[in-house]
Amino acid sequence: MKPVTSMTIVKSSLFRRPLRSIGLSAVVALLCAAIFGGLILSSSMNRGLDTLEKRLGADVMVVRYGYESKAQGAILRGEPTTFYLDPGALDAISQVEGVAAASPQIYVATLSAGCCSYPLQLIGIDPDTDFTVTPWITGQIKGALADGEIVVGSKISADVGSELQFFKRVYKVVGRLENTGMGFDTSIFMNITTAKQAAHDAARVSSQELQDNDDLISAVLVDVADGYDVKEVANNILRAHAAEYHLDTVVSDNMFNEVSSSIRNFTSYIRFFEIMIAVLTVLILLIVFSVTINSRRAEFSMYRVIGATKGRIFSLILLESFVISIIGAVIGIVVMSEIIFPFSNAISQSIGVPFLMPSVATILSAVAVSILAAVICGPGASALCAAKFTSKEVYSTMREVM
C-alpha cells in the first residue's frame, strides 16, 4: 500500500469534494484573471503609446490649412486620405529658423486593392531627405526603395516578393513592417516618384486635375534643431508662411498627447477596476477559505487527537489551499489569455487606442505577479483560520462531532 502522506490526504480531499474544489479554484481563477488581464492590458497600451511617439519621427508636420485632422486620422487611425500642399512651401519651410531638416511626403488613398477589401493609405517618402520612416524600414529592405517597390504595414496581407495592384498598376512588395498599433499598419510606403505616379493614377480615376507632376507634395515633415522649442518653431513657420502657402501644422507632441491622455485615462480605469476586483476577490477568498476551513475543524482536530502538532495541521491546511490556488491561478491565466490575446484588436479598436502585444518578459512577470497574488491570498486566508482554531483547545473544536 502507498504510505499516507500529506499529498495523499490533500488529493483525496480535493477529488472527494469536486464541487468544493472547483468552487474554490474558480474564485482564485477570478482573482488571477483580473490581475493578469489588467496588467497585460495596461502594459500593452503603454507600449503602444511608446512606439506611437517614436514612430512619427518628426517634431512638426506641415499640411495644407484645414487638413490637420485628416493627417492625424491617417497617422493614428489609418483612415486613408488624399491631400496636397503648395510645393513651394518645402523650400520656404527649410529656411525658417530652428528647422534642422525638412522632408516632403505624399499621402494618397487607394480605393481598394487586390489584397484588401478596404482602402489603404499610400505614403510616398523622399529617400534623399527622409528622416522619419527610413530609419525603421531600412531594417526590412536592402538599400533605398526603388521605383515601383513598396513596403507594407503589418496588417496588410501581402508577402514579401508578391505583387499588389493599385489603380491598375503593379507594385512589388519588398518588405513588411512590424506592428505599430497605428495607422501605419494599414499603410503602404513607396518612394516619392512612385507616389507621384500613384497620385496621378488616383486623379485620373476620380477624373480630377492635378498640378505640375514634378513638385507634387502632401506634407512637409520637420525636424526641429536642438535647443529650439518645437511649438515656437511651428509658430515661426505659420507666422512666416501660413498666409502665402495656406499652411497648418500638426505638432507631434500635441497629437500624441491627446492619444496618450486617452490611453492614460483608460489605463487608470483598468487599474481602478483591477483594484476593485482584486479587493473584492480577496475578501471573497478570505470568506470562502475561512468558511471551508471552519467547517472542517472537527476533521482537523482528529489529527491533533492522534498526535499531530499545530504546525503539522497548519502545513496540511496550507498545502491543500496552495494546490487549489495554483490550479485556480493557472486556469485564470489561461482563460484570460484566451480572451485577451485573440481579441486584442477588437479591444484596441473599441477604445480607439493602439494595442501592442507586451514583450515576453512583461507577460511572464504579469503571470508571476498574478500567481503570487493567488498563492498569497488563498493560503493566507486559510493560514489565518488555521491559526485561529489551532490556538483553541482540541477538545473544544472536537466537541462538534462528539
Next chain:
Amino acid sequence: MLLELDHVTKEYIRGGKKFFALNDVCFGIDKGDFYTIIGRSGSGKTTLLTVAAGLAAPDSGDVVFKGKKYSELSDRELSAIRGNGIGFIPQGLGTVPDLTVIDNVRLPSFIYPEKADDTRALAILEKTGIADLAQSYPNELSGGELKRVLIARALFSQPEILIADEPTADLDRLTTEEIMKLFSELRRDGTAVLLVTHEMDTIAYGDKVFTCESGRLTEGKQ
C-alpha cells in the same frame, strides 16, 4: 504511575453560571491496569478523559504522564505523547471523511512515519471485524462500524494506555464482547485501559470501577 491526575479541576460556564465539570479529581492508572468509569450522562466522564489525554487543560491540578506534567510540555512534546503514548477513542465519530477505512486506520503513520506497517494495519482490521470495509469511505459505514474504525486506529498506534469513551455504545452484544476481549488481551502486553461505559456487563472485564458524579470521582460502583 503511568498516568496520574492530581487534584484536577475543570470549570465550565453553563447558563451564565460556573460549575465544576471536574472537581478535585485524583486518579492514577499503571501499566496493565484495566479501569472502568461509570456515571450518569453529564457527570463529567468525557471531560475527565479529554483532560487525561491532554486534549483540554485543567483549570487547576496536574496531569502527569510517565513523570511529565502536561502543563510543562511544549505542543510538540504533548503531541508526541498523544501520538505514541495514548490511544484515544472519542465518544463521537472522528474519522477523516475523505480517506478510506484502511487509510483512517493507518493515519497515525502520516504523523509518525516510523509507525507505518501495512501488515499490522490489515491484521487490526481483521481483529476489529472491518477487514471487508477496508476500501470503503466513512459515509458508507454504520455507527457501529465507524466506532470499530476508531478503535482500530487507536490500536494501530500501539499506545501505552488506551483511553476509550463509551466505545461499545453503538455495538451489538456479540461485537461488544469481541471488543472487550480485545481490550483484555491488550493488558497482557502491559497496555493500560481506561474505559468509560454505560453497559454494566462490560465492568466485569476491568479490575477496578470508578463512579463519576457531578465532577467528582470515587472508587467503587454507586
